[in-house]
Structures are given as structure tokens and as C-alpha cells.
Amino acid sequence: MSVKDRVIAIIAEQAVLEPSDVTMESTLEDLGIDSLGLVESIFAIEEAFDISVPFNANEPEESDFDISSVATIVAGIEKLISEQAK
Amino acid sequence: MKRVVITGAGTINALGRDVPATLEAMREGRCGISDLAFRDVERLAIRIGGQVKGYDPAAAFNRQQLALYDRFTQFALIAAREAIAQSGLSLQGELADCSGVVLGTSGGGLTTQDENYRSVYEEGKNRVHPFVVPKLMNNAAASHVSMEFNLCGPTFTVATACASSNHAMGLAFQMVRSGSCSVMITGGSESMLCFGGVKAWEGLRVMSKDACRPFSANRNGMVQGEGAGVYVFEEYEHARARGAEILAEVIGFAMTSDASDIVMPSKQGAARAITGALRDGRIDREEVGYVNAHGTGTAANDKTECAAVADAMGPQADRLMISSTKAMHGHCIGGTGAVELLACIMALRDGVIAPTIGYEEPDPECALDVVPNEAREAEVSVVLSNAFAFGGLNAVLALRKV
Numbered sequence: 001m002s003v004k005d006r007v008i009a010i011i012a013e014q015a016v017l018e019p020s021d022v023t024m025e026s027t028l029e030d031l032g033i034d035s036l037g038l039v040e041s042i043f044a045i046e047e048a049f050d051i052s053v054p055f056n057a058n059e060p061e062e063s064d065f066d067i068s069s070v071a072t073i074v075a076g077i078e079k080l081i082s083e084q085a086k
Numbered sequence: 087m088k089r090v091v092i093t094g095a096g097t098i099n100a101l102g103r104d105v106p107a108t109l110e111a112m113r114e115g116r117c118g119i120s121d122l123a124f125r126d127v128e129r130l131a132i133r134i135g136g137q138v139k140g141y142d143p144a145a146a147f148n149r150q151q152l153a154l155y156d157r158f159t160q161f162a163l164i165a166a167r168e169a170i171a172q173s174g175l176s177l178q179g180e181l182a183d184c185s186g187v188v189l190g191t192s193g194g195g196l197t198t199q200d201e202n203y204r205s206v207y208e209e210g211k212n213r214v215h216p217f218v219v220p221k222l223m224n225n226a227a228a229s230h231v232s233m234e235f236n237l238c239g240p241t242f243t244v245a246t247a248c249a250s251s252n253h254a255m256g257l258a259f260q261m262v263r264s265g266s267c268s269v270m271i272t273g274g275s276e277s278m279l280c281f282g283g284v285k286a287w288e289g290l291r292v293m294s295k296d297a298c299r300p301f302s303a304n305r306n307g308m309v310q311g312e313g314a315g316v317y318v319f320e321e322y323e324h325a326r327a328r329g330a331e332i333l334a335e336v337i338g339f340a341m342t343s344d345a346s347d348i349v350m351p352s353k354q355g356a357a358r359a360i361t362g363a364l365r366d367g368r369i370d371r372e373e374v375g376y377v378n379a380h381g382t383g384t385a386a387n388d389k390t391e392c393a394a395v396a397d398a399m400g401p402q403a404d405r406l407m408i409s410s411t412k413a414m415h416g417h418c419i420g421g422t423g424a425v426e427l428l429a430c431i432m433a434l435r436d437g438v439i440a441p442t443i444g445y446e447e448p449d450p451e452c453a454l455d456v457v458p459n460e461a462r463e464a465e466v467s468v469v470l471s472n473a474f475a476f477g478g479l480n481a482v483l484a485l486r487k488v
Contacts, residue, residue: 016150039216040153046213
């Protein structure tokens with residue numbers, strides 16, 4: 001399974017949706033994921049990929065990790081994975 | 087001052103998943119104590135407890151809820167759902183604003199702490215689930231009850247070890263009696279039956295390896311239980327006006343501190359709590375027909391408690407009945423007084439006195455009518471519920487038949 005598919009599966013589970021309902025353009029707000037759901041999703045992503053996501057819930061916009069859509073989240077994770085592999 | 091009545095009751099404990107099942111077990115003198123089943127139990131010296139077995143959390147809660155609810159919160163919500171359903175109350179508008187929740191617990195989300203300490207210390211993991219804090223905090227159960235039922239008034243948790251739920255119910259009683267609240271959801275919840283929870287108790291060397299036998303000369307310690315008891319305390323005229331079924335009236339409450347020792351109980355402190363509850367409820371001691379004892383089955387508690395009851399009740403001590411239901415459901419710590427209040431309500435409503443099971447040999451230091459081994463039919467009009475906690479903190483409630 002690709003990184004994208006795994007991330008979509010995690011987000012879909014959090015949103016109680018089918019993965020097919022989660023598109024790359026979806027925002028977390030569209031999917032009904034609140035702040036508590038977001039930190040739980042980030043935890044699940046960290047567990048799944050064994051990475052550490054730089055995200056502070058107090059200042060999400062200041063984080064290096066862009067959560068504005070599923071696409072930016074996937075891109076951020078791919079970057080973290082590739083950095084870790086170096 | 088307002089009158090305070092109980093219009094709903096709920097529970098989950100080792101004897102049953104609800105009030106009818108629990109009362110049936112108490113009438114039959116059934117023992118809910120069994121072999122403990124959880125991870126690492128083989129490393130414990132104490133392996134019995136009043137554990138809620140065959141319980142499926144997913145039958146009561148969805149996945150998101152379970153991510154946030156420790157077992158003690160789950161128990162509190164299950165009991166609250168039963169109590170509030172029985173009361174028939176719907177909490178909205180002004181009523182919601184002057185209704186709240188006071189729950190007792192001692193360990194709070196101890197299972198959550200235990201699992202996560204194991205994960206970071208033993209298994210060396212460096213990441214914990216983001217909900218560890220909201221799951222383990224002692225007020226989680228009270229807050230979730232408030233959220234599920236829209237209770238917008240005073241809501242908090244009381245932690246006084248084994249007296250937590252009696253202190254909680256006593257405060258709820260005072261808040262309704264004073265007129266500051268119309269409805270209070272109250273009681274307590276505990277779930278300490280995990281490796282760390284039992285290991286800690288083992289360290290004190292007060293636990294029995296085979297059975298809880300309160301007041302019996304051959305008693306050899308307490309047995310832990312788990313569960314919750316939750317009640318709807320409601321202002322009497324409010325309950326009457328809506329035609330609610332009234333289970334019992336709460337008439338008196340007192341709390342005292344021994345101010346002497348962190349674990350050894352004091353006869354004087356306990357006796358002052360009993361006489362205080364009688365005075366608070368303007369009760370003649372001759373009216374008291376039944377006392378639900380703290381009755382832990384330890385050497386120290388049972389003889390001190392009997393001496394305190396004898397002192398406080400005078401000649402009536404030899405006429406009343408006193409029993410400890412802990413031999414059936416175990417010591418539910420911060421939830422125990424709330425589970426045991428069911429026996430008080432059963433005595434008043436059904437005229438059935440729950441027995442002290444496991445009673446084998448009379449102890450001259452516990453020479454009261456402890457209703458040994460079999461339930462008894464008796465008409466009683468006033469009952470007391472004793473709770474005497476580590477830390478020397480005592481809380482006694484008085485209930486009257488309505």
C-alpha cells in the first residue's frame with residue numbers, strides 16, 4: 001500500500017468514512033475531524049510510519065507540517081519519510 | 087431546607103450489569119469474587135477480586151468514545167444511563183443549569199496510567215496516545231456524565247479513597263437540600279483491577295488470598311472489587327410535581343476526620359460520623375433498623391467499626407442489623423459506598439436485608455447482628471451507610487423510607 005493510501009485509510013477511519021470518500025482535496029474540516037481527532041490522526045500516522053511529526057496543536061499554522069488538505073498531509077509525510085531514510 | 091429524594095439508580099459491578107441483577111444477587115447471597123483475569127496476573131500474590139467479567143465495552147460505546155473513556159468512566163456512564171433512564175428526567179434549559187454531577191473515585195483512570203507506564207517504561211516506547219491525559223484524569227467520569235446528559239451546573243470529583251462516593255453523595259445531598267441545585271447525579275466509580283493497581287494494594291499486606299469474610303473471627307483481609315453506582319438525587323417537590331417514582335429519601339449526612347493515623351481507623355472518628363448523620367437528619371437512634379457497614383474484612387476495620395456502632399447507637403446497636411456486602415462484590419474503593427447504597431435502598435423498599443456472606447466464626451469483638459450468610463426479610467424505616475477511608479476520613483449517609 002502506498003503512503004497516500006495508508007494516510008487516507010487512517011484519516012478515513014478517524015472520520016468514520018470509507019476511504020473512497022476521502023479525496024486529496026478534502027480538508028480536515030470537510031471530513032469533520034476536530035482538533036482532538038487531528039492529534040489522534042497524527043499519532044496514528046506516527047505509529048504507522050515510525051516518524052515524528054512536528055506539530056504543535058497550540059499553533060498549527062506555525063508548524064512545519066501543513067495540514068490544510070489531505071494532499072499537503074501526504075506530501076509532508078512523504079518528506080519526513082525520505083528525510084528519515086537519509 | 088428542601089427535602090431530597092432518590093429517583094433513579096444504576097450500577098455495574100461484579101454481581102450484575104444493572105440494579106435488578108445486583109439486587110437479585112444480594113438477595114441470594116451470591117459471591118461475585120473470582121480469579122482475576124488481566125495481563126501479568128501471574129506475577130501477583132493476590133489473584134482474586136470482584137472483577138466485572140465478560141463485559142464488552144463495544145456494546146455500550148463507539149470507537150471514538152472508547153478512545154477517550156477509561157474503564158472507570160465507562161462504568162460511570164453505564165450506571166448513569168440506567169439511573170437517569172429510571173428517573174425519566176430530561177435535562178434542558180433552566181433545569182439543566184441547576185443540575186450537576188458529583189462522583190467519587192480514588193484511582194481515576196488507573197488502568198490507563200498502568201497501560202501507558204508499561205508501554206514507555208517496560209516496552210521502551212517513546213510515544214503515547216494523545217488522549218492519555220483526558221482519559222486518566224479523575225474528573226473524566228463526572229465530565230462525560232455531564233456531557234452525555236447536558237448537566238450544566240456544579241460538576242466535580244471527590245477523592246477520599248474508600249469514602250469517595252459517600253462524600254460525593256453527601257455533597258450532592260447538601261447541594262439539593264440547600265436549594266442550590268434541583269437535581270444532582272451522584273455516586274462513584276472505580277476500576278483498579280489491573281496489575282499495578284493490585285500490586286500496590288498487595289504491598290500493604292491487608293489483602294486476602296481466598297475470600298472476604300467481614301466480621302468473621304477467621305477473616306484475613308479485604309478483596310478488591312470494581313464498578314460503579316450512580317443515583318439521581320432530586321428535590322422532593324420537583325420529583326412529586328412530575329410524578330416520579332421515589333426510591334428513598336436522603337435525610338442525613340455527616341463527615342469527620344480521625345486526625346490521627348493515615349491507615350489505622352479510629353473508633354471515635356467513625357462514631358462521630360454516625361452520630362453526626364443522626365443529628366443532621368434529626369433521627370432517633372431507635373429508628374435505625376439497618377446499617378450497611380464499611381465492613382472490609384480486615385482485622386482493624388471490622389472491630390473498630392463494631393465498637394463505633396455500639397458507642398454511637400447505644401442499646402439500639404443490639405437491635406439493629408448490620409451487614410457488609412463487600413464479601414459479595416468486593417471493595418469497590420472510591421465507588422464502594424455507591425454500590426452499597428443499593429443494599430440500603432433494597433432494605434427500605436423491598437424489606438430485604440442483604441447478608442454478610444463468608445461468615446464462618448463469631449468474633450466477640452464484632453458481636454452485632456451481622457445478618458450472616460443469608461438475606462433476611464425485615465421492615466426497616468431508617469438505614470445508614472458507613473464509609474471509613476484511609477486517611478481517617480469518614481462519611482455516613484442516612485436514608486428513610488418514603
